[in-house]
Each structure stands twice: as C-alpha cells, then as structure tokens.
Amino acid sequence: MDEEQSRSLLAPTTEYLASVKVFPLIPSIKKDVVVNTALSWDQLTASDINFAVVRPLVFKYAKLNNMAVVYACFVVRSHFQSEAEEDLAYSGVQLSRANLCEILATKLLGSFASDQIRLVYVLTASWNPLAGAPREIVNEVRGAVGDDDFIFEPQSALELAIATESKAFISTPAVQTVVNDIYAGRVVFSMSSNRSVLADNYKPRPIEIYDFRQAPFLNHYRLRVPRYGAILEFLNFALLLTTFLLCLSNRDVKQMDIFEIIFTIFSVAFALDEYTASKEHGWGIYIANLWNVFDTSFVVIFFIYLGFRIKGLVKADVNSSELAFDVLACGACILFPRLAFFAVSNNLVVLALRAMIVEFIFFIAIAAICFSGLLFTLHNLASDQWSLKAIAWLMVQIWFGNTYLSFGQAKSFHPIFGPILMTCFAALSNTLLLTILISILSNTFARINAVSKRPSYLFQFAISTIQGVTSDALFSYQPPFNLLAFLILWPLSLVLSPRALHTVNVFLIRLTSFPTLVIIGIYERYLADGQKWRESGSAQNLYNSLSRKVKKIPILDLIGSSSTDVYDAIFDIEVADDLELFDSDEEPPHEPRSPSHDSLRPPSIALPAGPQAQGHRRHTSRPLSPSTRGARSPTASPRRRKNTLPPVIQTGSGEVPTVGPRSPLSKLFLGRGEPSGAQLERVGAAAARVEALLEDVRGLPVNKLKDEMKELQERQARIESLLVTLTRGMRSDQAARHDTL
Structure with a gap:
C-alpha cells in the first residue's frame, strides 16, 4: 500500500x-x-x-x-x-x-x-x-x-x-x-x-490529496486550482487591457464599432466574475485583498462609462458620448498598474502601498478641514474678485509646491491681511505640514518593512488562495464564456434536476476550456517537477555514461545526483554499533546527548533467548541494494531513516539483560568470560591510575589556595585578640584616671 x-x-x-x-x-x-x-x-x-x-x-x-x-x-x-x-x-x-x-x-x-x-x-x-x-x-x-x-x-x-x-x-x-x-x-x-450565483453541488468532493494517476485527463476540476487560476486571470486581464486600448484608439461617438462591442462584452464578463467572487466569499474577505480594490474601481468606472454611452446613443447626444469616453480613459490609471502588480505582487512597496494610501487620505482630510476656515476668510475678503472654486484651486497649488503664487496673489485679497494670511498658509503647508506628511509615510513604510513584511504577504497570499477555491460553477469558465454559461445554465437550473444540470455544466466546461485542460493534463503528467522524465531510469543511465568533465556542467545537475544523495545514503544504511572510534585503553567520557529523530519513539525490544541470542550481539554494516532502494514509494521523503535498535547484551540467567553498549563499570565487574588473572591485572592498573590522579589533585593550585586561606584566617584571629587586649588596657587606664579625679 x-x-x-x-x-x-x-x-x-x-x-x-x-x-x-x-x-x-x-x-x-x-x-x-x-x-x-x-x-x-x-x-x-x-x-x-x-x-x-x-x-x-x-x-x-x-x-x-x-x-x-x-x-x-x-x-x-x-x-x-x-x-x-x-x-x-x-x-x-x-x-x-x-x-x-x-x-x-x-x-x-x-x-x-x-x-x-x-x-x-x-x-x-x-x-x-x-x-x-x-x-x-x-x-x-x-x-x-x-x-x-x-x-x-x-x-x-x-x-x-x-x-x-x-x-x-x-x-x-x-x-x-x-x-x-x-x-x-x-x-x-x-x-x-x-450564496453562489450558479451552484453545482451535485457531486461535492471530499478533501483529498490529488493524484494525477487516478484522475481523468480532461479534469475540469483543475480549472479551480488557484495556481492555474492566477495564470488564467493574468491572461484574461491582459486581453481586457488590449480590448480597452483598441476601444479608445478607434472611438466613434456616433455608433459602436466592433472593438467597442468586444470590449463591452469582456468588461461585462469581468464584472460578472468579480460579482461572483464577492458573493461567494462575502464582501469582508473579498475587499481584504488589495487587488480586488483595483478591480472594483475599474468596474465602477466601466458602468459609469456605459451609462453615459447608452444615454449618448439613445438620445444622439454627442456630449454624453464624449464624456463617456473621457470617463473610460480614466480607467487606464487602474488597468496599467493592475497588470504590473501581477509581476511584482510580492514586492514590499506594493504591500506597503495600501497602508500609505490610507495614511495619506487621512492626513489630507484633516488638513482640508483645518484650512477650510482660511478658505472662508479669503472668500469673504475678496468675494467680488475671487470665486470659491478659484480660491480652492489656488490653495491646492500652493499646498503642492507653487509657493510663489501665494506672494503674487496675496494683495488681491486684501492689502493688509492678504499677505499675512497667504504667508502663514505657505509656511504651514509647504514647509511644516508637507514635511510631516513625508515623515508619516516614511515611518509607515519602515514599520511594515521591519515588523509585518512577511505576515502581510502571507496574509494576502492566503486570501488569494482561498478565493481561488470556489463552489460556484461560473468560476470554471473564463471570460467571456462565463457570461455565456450564465445565460445558458441559469435558466436551466430552474427546470433541470441537479444531475442533469451537472452533466450540462461539465460538457460546457470541457467544450469552452478544451485547450486549457489539455495543456494542464500534459503539464501535470509529464512536466510538473519532472514527473515522467526524471522518474524514468533512462535519464539517470544517460548521465552515468557521461565522462567526469561533462558531468561537471551545471545544467546536468538536473538529471544527475548531487552530494545530498550521498548524505542520504549514509543515513539509510545500517551501521554496526561496535565501531571502535576510541582506543580500548582510554574510555571517552560519556556525556549526555540529545535524542535523535529516530529515538523519539519508544522502541519495543524483543529479547531473544537461547543460542539465537548470539546472532543479535553484532550488526553488520551493509548498503541498501538497488532493488531495496527502488522499492520505496516515490512520494516518500528521501530522508526517511530506518529505526534500528541497539544490540541486546545477554547475561546470565540471574542478571537483568541490558540494552546498548556496556559501561566501563559493567565491563569491569561483569566480564565473566575473561580469566581471573586478567581481571586482577585490570583492577591493579585501574587502582594505580586512581592513585596517580589523587597525587595530581593534591598538587593542584586549589590545595595551595586552601592552605593560604587557612593561614590568613589564623593571622586575622591573632590580630583580633591583640585588638581586644589593647582596648581592655585603655578602658582600665581611663577608669583609674576617673577615680583619681
């Protein structure tokens, strides 16, 4: 299995x-x-x-x-x-x-x-x-x-x-x-x-791990994979931008040409796709994605254009049609950055853009409220020469850097108060408040860069991924085919059974997305992560037949083995536990070590009995055979190690069996297989070593330091007794003098 x-x-x-x-x-x-x-x-x-x-x-x-x-x-x-x-x-x-x-x-x-x-x-x-x-x-x-x-x-x-x-x-x-x-x-x-616009819940799919070997070649469910959906969304958006440019370059205010009709169809299909997404996941999750804000803005601009365009065509109003195209031209401010954001969606500037825009709008709103009093004052001072709109436009120009206008037009408001008010406004706006605005935006960018760069990106990535997993049937159709599917399937959903509706839906999906499904099927079976090409042994055999100089070409590392394969093979083989790393005469100190990954699970040890116990005392180191290595599952981790148990040490019938290598004490007192003379020699050698160590310890500076401290304590005791004697003599002299007086 x-x-x-x-x-x-x-x-x-x-x-x-x-x-x-x-x-x-x-x-x-x-x-x-x-x-x-x-x-x-x-x-x-x-x-x-x-x-x-x-x-x-x-x-x-x-x-x-x-x-x-x-x-x-x-x-x-x-x-x-x-x-x-x-x-x-x-x-x-x-x-x-x-x-x-x-x-x-x-x-x-x-x-x-x-x-x-x-x-x-x-x-x-x-x-x-x-x-x-x-x-x-x-x-x-x-x-x-x-x-x-x-x-x-x-x-x-x-x-x-x-x-x-x-x-x-x-x-x-x-x-x-x-x-x-x-x-x-x-x-x-x-x-x-x-909440789906067109739901197809006849065959709800359980949660499973996808295996292309068990799926059909034309699997229409793969169109709902967020990775493929992002690629198709980019292509659809590029096609929408192309029709947008063709519509504006061939504009005709009197009638709709073929380019404008195609653009209108694509835009309506795009608006239907965005509406389906917002209804499927709810407006809270939909608007949390930064890119959906741009998409919604373009949909609003398109419907404003469509309203003025219909009015101009029905009433033959050239001005309404001209205004419609002017409104549509403003959509380029959204479409061009939106297409560029597909390539730089993970950039920090893009992630910080939303927070900076919010801070900018909030600051501008506060500044507008603060300077509304100055606008009212200037209008009352020169209401016969300046309109409210002209004064507001002058203040906007001064705010964004045209300071010389404040000094040139100051006396036109009032000979005394005009220069004072305009000078104060220029100093506050261009020098103080604009500097504060730049500082706020810089701090916002630095805060996002230092604290929430990674979580913000991962949060946006999770939103886009969840939005790609949908239950609405319209998401399997690419614009403008989603508009066609809506016009066909929505009336049929009112009269057909869920099974018949599912059959018609699957047929339309495979018909309208046949080239896309073929490309996805070929990619997943032959190209994704080198499926068949790297799993076949022909590529590896071809690599092994090359010379060493040819194998050093960097691009051939894709089919050849790397040094990590050697590391994995080292940990896959069984190693004998009694490999002599240190000399037998000098035992290394046994330090506590952290358990390895393989020792985290408590092993169940079967203690062999009888003569078969001798076969369990020693493991031989042998590499894995090619047949054994090839028998592993292709989906298994290459670092999966075999959990080998330590050898079982058999003792006599009255002893408790121990697991693992014996300690020095056990080797000293439990070495029953050795003759008694050898044991006495080992005990004598160990005693001589202990005596030598004790002599070395006696000669350490620590003992000398203890002797010196003891001598200092004795001196301190003598000094204290001398001081006590002197003080007693002084007290007796003072008492004698007092008696004499």
Missing part, C-alpha cells in the same frame, strides 16, 4: 465530521480565556504567560482530540473583537483576549501537525457552529438571527482566520504548508456555500 492510499484510509469520514460537536467548545473557550488586563502581543507570548495561562489551556483542549477546536477559537476571537468595538472602555482587555484566542489556536494546531491529512481537515473542513447544541439553544439563535437561510451556513477555520485578520496564525509554517498545497493543487476540496 503506497502513501496516498494510506492517507485516504486515515482521512476522517463524512460521518465522523458530521458527529463532531462544535458548539460546546465555544462557551468553554470563552470562559477559559480570562485576561483581566490589557496586554500586548509580546506580553502574551512571554514565557510566564505561556506557562501560566496558555500551556494549561492547550493541554486541556488537546486531550479532547476535537478537530473543530481551532475553528472554535476563531469564533471566540471574532466575538471578542466585536466586543472591543462596542465597549470602548474595555477595548484593550477584549483585544488581549482575542489575541490570546489566536495564540491558543496556533498552539492547538500543532497537535494535529503530525498528520498531514488531519491538518488539512482541521483548516479546510466546513464547520457548523451550532453542531452539538441543544434544541432550545438552536431555537433561541434562530429567533435572534431571524434568518433561516444562513443560520447553518458552514465555514472553515482558515476562512474565519482571514475574516478575523489573524496574520500571526496564517504565517505559521503549518498553515502555510496547507495554503501552499491548496495553491499548487496538491490538496483538492470544494467549499459548500449557498
């Missing part, structure tokens, strides 16, 4: 996931997460809080072995976050409790990290928060919510972590391993949602 089959057998069944009790975890975690003071993240992760608060909770809930415990932690975290927004007086305490829930979820996830398939289920399985709740509680929640459609809507722990902005949890290696597997398509699952 290979590794993939063993994983499928160890995977939790649907019946087991349905029987997991989720609701009892939520009030229990809420009661146990008790933090009565506002603590920062560093304080919560300190050693004292970890050992006093976090570790007991981790041990308590890890014993339950409940796969929904991580999801329950984030449910409680969302509750504390909402409480922090409502109760501002205790917002610090509530946020500390929310952060403690994230830390607890991170620690509890480690208890499932030893099994990959269970780890995937913990993060991606959809949980019902009311699973395991009593009937009266379900009725109370239904009455409080007032909506039966969304009361049992499932959600995964990874989705809830994104919704609660748990960046530290998402950036952990365990979560990123699952996210990378989902992104690359190694983990296959489908999310169940009742």
